Amino acid sequence: MQALNVQMREWLGTDYAKYQYYLNLLYSIYSFPNIVLPLVGGLLIDRLSASKMLMVFGLLVCVGQGIFAIGVSARSIWAMVLGRLIFGIGGECLGVAQAKIITDWFKARWLGFALGLNLSFARIGTALNDNISPVIAAHRSGVVGASWTGFGICGLSFASVIWLTYLDRPESRTSAGVRPDTSYKRSDRIQSKTNNIVGRQAINASCDSTMTMSSDALDEEDEIEKEDEMAQDDQMLCSEILTLQPNFWILSLCCIALYGAVVPFIHVSSDFLQKKWYTNNPTKAGTVMVSFDSIPDIVSAIGSPLCGYLVDKFGHRARYIPLSALLLIWAHVQLGLTPISPIVAMFVLGLAYSLFASALWPCIPFLVKDHQLGTAYGLVTIALNISLTVFPLVVASILEITQGSYSHVEMLFIALASVGLLLSILLNVLDHQQGGRLQLIEEPSSGPHHPEEPFEGHRRSSLSEQRLLHDPYNPREPGFEYRRQRRYSRDLLLEENPDMEDVQAMVTTRSVGEGIITVIPHRRRPI
Numbered sequence: 195m196q197a198l199n200v201q202m203r204e205w206l207g208t209d210y211a212k213y214q215y216y217l218n219l220l221y222s223i224y225s226f227p228n229i230v231l232p233l234v235g236g237l238l239i240d241r242l243s244a245s246k247m248l249m250v251f252g253l254l255v256c257v258g259q260g261i262f263a264i265g266v267s268a269r270s271i272w273a274m275v276l277g278r279l280i281f282g283i284g285g286e287c288l289g290v291a292q293a294k295i296i297t298d299w300f301k302a303r304w305l306g307f308a309l310g311l312n313l314s315f316a317r318i319g320t321a322l323n324d325n326i327s328p329v330i331a332a333h334r335s336g337v338v339g340a341s342w343t344g345f346g347i348c349g350l351s352f353a354s355v356i357w358l359t360y361l362d363r364p365e366s367r368t369s370a371g372v373r374p375d376t377s378y379k380r381s382d383r384i385q386s387k388t389n390n391i392v393g394r395q396a397i398n399a400s401c402d403s404t405m406t407m408s409s410d411a412l413d414e415e416d417e418i419e420k421e422d423e424m425a426q427d428d429q430m431l432c433s434e435i436l437t438l439q440p441n442f443w444i445l446s447l448c449c450i451a452l453y454g455a456v457v458p459f460i461h462v463s464s465d466f467l468q469k470k471w472y473t474n475n476p477t478k479a480g481t482v483m484v485s486f487d488s489i490p491d492i493v494s495a496i497g498s499p500l501c502g503y504l505v506d507k508f509g510h511r512a513r514y515i516p517l518s519a520l521l522l523i524w525a526h527v528q529l530g531l532t533p534i535s536p537i538v539a540m541f542v543l544g545l546a547y548s549l550f551a552s553a554l555w556p557c558i559p560f561l562v563k564d565h566q567l568g569t570a571y572g573l574v575t576i577a578l579n580i581s582l583t584v585f586p587l588v589v590a591s592i593l594e595i596t597q598g599s600y601s602h603v604e605m606l607f608i609a610l611a612s613v614g615l616l617l618s619i620l621l622n623v624l625d626h627q628q629g630g631r632l633q634l635i636e637e638p639s640s641g642p643h644h645p646e647e648p649f650e651g652h653r654r655s656s657l658s659e660q661r662l663l664h665d666p667y668n669p670r671e672p673g674f675e676y677r678r679q680r681r682y683s684r685d686l687l688l689e690e691n692p693d694m695e696d697v698q699a700m701v702t703t704r705s706v707g708e709g710i711i712t713v714i715p716h717r718r719r720p721i
């Protein structure tokens with residue numbers, strides 16, 4: 195929207211004041227419903243399935259952009275508003291579903307890098323939109339052409355949603371050892387429970403059964419049944435939101451403060467930079483500002499996957515957050531209170547943006563249980579949208595009251611970054627007291643898996659870090675099912691030619707009907 199500012203106003207034929215009202219309305223209508231709806235989206239993702247919901251949200255994005263483009267073609271502001279409303283609901287919930295799927299697949303390794311790469315594509319999209327939309331609009335087709343180009347891109351995005359849904363199907367998850375999606379797990383569990391019951395009845399009923407069960411195997415079966423019962427309870431309930439740990443809520447507050455110190459600034463940065471540095475040189479401002487505006491997004495497009503990689507490699511993810519808050523304070527002090535050229539400060543801002551976004555989102559899976567992930571991402575997305583709704587309005591009010599004084603606006607951003615700094619220090623202190631879960635290293639596994647290893651994947655962790663892991667064999671611990679599956683598939687894969695006898699030693703087989711057996715992977719216990 196901002197990219198097409200002038201051209202859109204000319205196309206709609208409205209005066210400056212009315213257009214500013216429309217522009218704010220189009221932005222607010224995107225964020226406002228997302229103060230609540232990502233929670234609904236997240237709960238649906240946890241209770242149904244991330245890839246099914248991804249399809250729904252992807253469709254909403256296409257429908258929303260289609261209605262918006264129709265509105266632009268017909269010069270109907272209300273159709274444009276409706277389009278943005280639907281686009282916003284779809285877009286933000288789509289982000290929640292994406293994060294959930296990425297976490298499911300990369301939780302044990304490369305999570306920071308994978309989430310960072312996802313952020314990188316969002317930033318590239320923003321930078322391309324900022325720079326290419328005005329060029330398209332400057333040609334014969336104008337803003338109508340630019341809006342329909344946007345619709346075409348949403349169509350391409352929907353095609354990749356379909357592809358992703360295919361890649362993320364239950365069988366691929368199972369064969370890759372990835373935690374199955376909720377709806378599949380539930381039907382699968384009902385089936386396996388039925389099989390267990392049938393198997394047990396068959397064994398109990400036939401004294402002459404050729405299959406005898408050792409007492410160990412019977413214990414194992416009892417444990418599996420107990421796990422099944424416990425897992426039945428592991429459906430995300432709304433009431434569980436209140437039981438999420440304080441560190442999760444502090445992280446959400448960090449999200450409000452830090453995004454609030456970056457995104458609303460990017461929205462006004464073009465005007466600010468022109469007023470402060472290029473007042474007497476509008477031509478230079480006109481040519482330079484496009485790229486200046488995009489510096490934080492471009493730096494973040496490159497920086498986010500790199501920072502994500504650092505987080506994966508060296509851990510300490512929560513420590514990057516106060517560091518990024520310090521960088522934000524530096525950038526805003528330099529921009530707001532000094533006459534030094536803004537280029538360096540804009541780079542620093544982009545670096546901080548990369549750093550906190552790629553550290554903050556990968557913290558979430560370390561703070562909630564697996565079945566709460568969608569809801570947790572939804573809640574942090576709500577925090578993000580509170581920030582994106584409230585602070586642009588605060589910036590607009592400050593500009594109105596101070597008659598356009600950007601020094602006062604910069605004071606707001608410095609204050610937000612400082613609040614982010616304090617909150618992130620508090621997060622680190624609390625996390626340290628609880629054993630440092632947020633600082634763990636998740637490293638790509640390479641060598642063989644040792645049976646005594648207490649957690650899935652190879653990881654360099656200090657003793658204090660390991661102490662907090664409690665019992666990784668406890669079905670109530672976050673990621674239990676995931677770890678069991680990973681152990682099982684890794685054990686099979688590590689054998690170049692898995693010998694059937696070895697495989698049999700890892701599983702219990704049950705005859706549950708004529709010609710039908712169930713295979714239950716054994717739980718490995720630490721030696």
Ligand SMILES: C[C@H](NC(=O)[C@@H](N)CCCCN)C(=O)O
Pocket residue numbers: 289313316317320551578
């Ligand atoms: C994760 C976070 N998401 C957002 O800020 C969303 N509002 C979508 C932004 C899409 C890019 N303009 C982020 O991108 O850091």
